Amino acid sequence: MAPEGCGVAAESEPVIRKPLFFGVIGAIILFIIGLIYLFASAPPTYAAVKYSLEDIIHSIASLDAVGIIGIGIILVIATPIARLIVAAAYFSRCDRILAFIPLISMILIVAGFLISILR
Amino acid sequence: MVVVETLLVLLVASIFIGIIGSMLGIGGGIFLIPIMTLGLGIDIKVAAATSLVTIIVTSSTSASGYLKDGFVNVGLGMFLEMFTVTGAIIGAVLVFYLRPDVIEAIFGIVLVYAAFYMRFSKDVACKPVTQGAAAKRSRFTGRFYDQCSNQVLEYDVKSFPKGAGASFVAGNLSGLIGVGGGIVMVPAMNLWMGVPMKAASATSTFILGVTAVASALVYLSNGLMAPVITAVAAIGIFIGAMLGTRTMPKITGGALRAVFSITLIVIAILMFLRAGGLI
Numbered sequence: 001m002a003p004e005g006c007g008v009a010a011e012s013e014p015v016i017r018k019p020l021f022f023g024v025i026g027a028i029i030l031f032i033i034g035l036i037y038l039f040a041s042a043p044p045t046y047a048a049v050k051y052s053l054e055d056i057i058h059s060i061a062s063l064d065a066v067g068i069i070g071i072g073i074i075l076v077i078a079t080p081i082a083r084l085i086v087a088a089a090y091f092s093r094c095d096r097i098l099a100f101i102p103l104i105s106m107i108l109i110v111a112g113f114l115i116s117i118l119r
Numbered sequence: 120m121v122v123v124e125t126l127l128v129l130l131v132a133s134i135f136i137g138i139i140g141s142m143l144g145i146g147g148g149i150f151l152i153p154i155m156t157l158g159l160g161i162d163i164k165v166a167a168a169t170s171l172v173t174i175i176v177t178s179s180t181s182a183s184g185y186l187k188d189g190f191v192n193v194g195l196g197m198f199l200e201m202f203t204v205t206g207a208i209i210g211a212v213l214v215f216y217l218r219p220d221v222i223e224a225i226f227g228i229v230l231v232y233a234a235f236y237m238r239f240s241k242d243v244a245c246k247p248v249t250q251g252a253a254a255k256r257s258r259f260t261g262r263f264y265d266q267c268s269n270q271v272l273e274y275d276v277k278s279f280p281k282g283a284g285a286s287f288v289a290g291n292l293s294g295l296i297g298v299g300g301g302i303v304m305v306p307a308m309n310l311w312m313g314v315p316m317k318a319a320s321a322t323s324t325f326i327l328g329v330t331a332v333a334s335a336l337v338y339l340s341n342g343l344m345a346p347v348i349t350a351v352a353a354i355g356i357f358i359g360a361m362l363g364t365r366t367m368p369k370i371t372g373g374a375l376r377a378v379f380s381i382t383l384i385v386i387a388i389l390m391f392l393r394a395g396g397l398i
Contacts, residue, residue, distance in 0.1 A: 012193055017186040020328070024179040028357050031350035044122055044347055050165060052342030069346040076175050076353065077335055080328035087197060098258055101197045105204050109333045112208030116337040 015090050016083055023079030030072030038065035081106065125159055129348060130355045132158070133173065137359015138366060141181045144320025146174035146299020146327045147356060149233065152226070153386045157393065161348070163222060164214065167297025168338035169349045171331045173356040174299040178328030180360040182321070190321035192261035192314065195276050199308075199322075202283045203290035203300060203330040210294025211337035217295070223394040226296045230387035233302040238380035261318050274315060281311045286326075294334040299327040 038044065042065075051059070051066065056074075059067035084102040091099035132154045140147030148170035155166035185191050214222065259276045276282075285307030289300030301323045308319035338344060 013186045013189060013191065016193060017183050020179040020186070021183040024176055024183070024357065027176070028354060031354050035347070035350055035354075038347065049347065050342055050345050053340050055342075056339075056344070056346065066346050069350045072353075073172060073339075073344065073346060073349060076172055076179075077332055077339070079179050080175060080332045084329065087193070095258060098194055098197065101201060105197070105200045105329060108201065108204045108208065109329075109336065112204075112211070112333050113336040113340060115208070116212065116340045 012087070012090050016087050019082035019086050020079060023075060023082060027072040027075040027079070030068055030075065034065050034068035034072060037068060041065060081109065126348070126351045129155070129159065129351050133352045133355025134359040134362070136173075137177060137356040137361075138363035139359075140177050140356070141360040141363030142366065143301075144181075144305055144324055145301035146170075146177050146331065147359075148174050148296075148298035149230065149302065149383070150386070151352065151356075152297055153390060155348075156223075157389055161345075163296075164338070164343050165345050165348075167214070168335065168343040169345060169352050170297040171293070171335040171338060172344075172349050173352045174293075174297075174331040175328045175335065176353045176356050177360050178299070178324055178326075178331065180357055181364060182325040182328065184364050185321035185324060188321075189263045190318050191325045192259070192276070192318055192322045193325070194259045195261065195308075195312075195314070196322045196325040198259065198279075199282060199286040199304070200326050200329045202286035203293065203304070203326055204333045206287040206290025206292075207294040207300075207330050207333040208290075208337065210291040210296075211334040212294070214295055215341065220394040220396070222296055223390050225292075226298075227387045227390035227394060229292060229296070229298065229302065230383045230390065234380040234383035234387065236302065236306055261314065261322075263315075263318055272315065274313060274318070277313045278311045282307055285311065290330050290333070293327075293330050294337070297334070299323075300330055301327055 051070070056066070056070035060070050061067070084106050088099050088102045088106075091102075133151065136147040136150045136154075139150065148167075151170045151173060152163065152166045155161040155169065156163050161169075182191060186193075260273060261276065262271060262273045264271050285303055289303035289307070292298055292303065293300040301320075304323040304326060305316075305319050308314040308322060309316050312319075314322065
């Protein structure tokens with residue numbers, strides 16, 4: 001049995017909600033800025049131009065329009081990961097099993113990413 | 120189609136998908152991928168990568184609202200995430216070894232399944248599943264305020280092995296074809312695990328984001344991300360998800376399900392034709 005007020009997680013909901021809310025708002029703002037910058041400078045000739053992770057990192061370093069959008073994409077992807085970290089930190093105070101579960105998901109995500117890079 | 124036209128079509132389509140996805144508790148990839156591949160001629164792997172990012176946007180936007188309303192079963196969601204993430208990684212790796220027509224055929228089968236589920240499944244009545252006392256509550260016990268009955272409902276979760284298996288399959292579909300997996304997660308939680316429909320949809324939305332992250336990172340590291348269309352689709356999905364969350368209480372579930380299932384069947388037929396090289 002979980003400690004009262006922790007397993008049911010009523011108190012955790014506002015805490016876990018914050019990274020989701022602020023992460024998605026921040027990313028959308030970056031997407032809008034990036035698209036305005038893109039069409040004001042050098043509009044693309046083909047919509048579905050593919051970028052590798054290295055291309056996006058180079059764009060971010062030069063802070064061009066695709067770089068700003070790239071930061072937005074990374075922020076979108078980081079948002080649920082931030083939620084996992086916040087959940088693990090929150091539940092570590094009251095329920096070790098619920099704190100351990102998001103850490104396992106994080107390890108799996110990192111392992112999958114590393115496998116895809118090294119493959 | 121010129122770039123501006125393509126992006127405008129994608130933006131408008133994404134807004135509608137965001138509305139529908141947020142109202143039905145699914146990621147929206149099931150609609151976005153066919154529109155991108157069949158309507159805009161975008162490669163299915165790029166469409167899947169874009170879809171995964173928009174699923175995270177739908178999930179973060181909708182789950183944020185559902186957490187505020189107390190519908191999400193946080194403990195159950197985090198437990199099932201372990202299995203969806205595992206399935207998603209395996210699916211995202213397998214996608215590089217499968218032909219696009221095979222992926223489209225699999226997607227068509229998923230759409231037919233989803234259509235029949237939406238058409239013939241019944242909503243769970245608004246009543247408490249169990250009236251559990253505080254002493255019997257486990258870390259997976261869910262509780263939320265239900266407007267239909269104007270009372271706080273509490274339910275216990277059952278059949279964890281079945282739920283874990285369904286989560287693995289949902290994650291696998293997510294990695295393989297870029298959908299969220301909500302069409303598998305919601306019925307599995309509702310029919311097998313005893314989670315009321317509203318909580319199942321909300322918890323599924325909560326899970327979708329983490330599942331999609333696992334696949335999105337694999338697609339990103341393999342150079343399949345198209346930033347411009349991803350940004351446009353994400354903005355549209357965000358606007359749609361915000362509108363959908365406010366619109367849903369005003370529409371009857373039956374009418375919405377009927378339209379949804381017919382739409383899925385039409386898209387599934389198009390996908391099968393494309394997989395067979397007929398269009």
